[in-house]
Amino acid sequence: MGSRIECTLNKFADDTKLCGVVDTLEGRDAIQRDLDRLERLGDEGIESSPEEKDLGVLIDEKLNMSRQCALAAQKANHVLGCIKRGVTSRSREVILPLYSTLVRPHLEYCIQLWGPQYKTDIDLFEQVQRRSR
Known part of the structure; x- marks a missing residue:
């Protein structure tokens, strides 16, 4: 799963996290390319969500807290x-x-x-x- 991935990929028991710095357009594009690569690997699509809770912290799709x-x-x-x-x-x-x-x-x-x-x-x-x- 981790081949050709540019950003950091953390794998857990039933979860995978893709991490990268998004302070430039290049950083954003790198994460998007990696998401596209990961989506092609699985049978199921990557779900989009308006907000996500990670480690007890709720973050919305615009990184608003x-x-x-x-x-x-x-x-x-x-x-x-x-x-x-x-x-x-x-x-x-x-x-x-x-x-x-x-x-x-x-x-x-x-x-x-x-x-x-x-x-x-x-x-x-x-x-x-x-x-x-």
């Missing part, structure tokens, strides 16, 4: 609501460690990959932080 930001903020708000309903104390000494261990991981998971790029995404995270006060 806004949906991932919204989902992370939603999970963080859910956990924050559980903390507020379950803990009577509102002191900083009680809430801060709970926030740090239970809420922040949802906001920071793989943040290097999908960090908020748009003001609306940043505003979602800031709303979670304001709600924790």
Whole structure:
């Protein structure tokens, strides 16, 4: 399967990932050529998808991470609501460690990959932080 493939091809048990840098037209064309080669090898076509989840990170077809930001903020708000309903104390000494261990991981998971790029995404995270006060 990996012969004549220009980009990096990672094979897993039931999955194959084609990886490459797409910061130029040449990079984009190399990935497209490899996709075309791989499609000819199999009996089944390569399916297109409007969004894909990989390692818990949701990415859409335009590499936009806004949906991932919204989902992370939603999970963080859910956990924050559980903390507020379950803990009577509102002191900083009680809430801060709970926030740090239970809420922040949802906001920071793989943040290097999908960090908020748009003001609306940043505003979602800031709303979670304001709600924790």
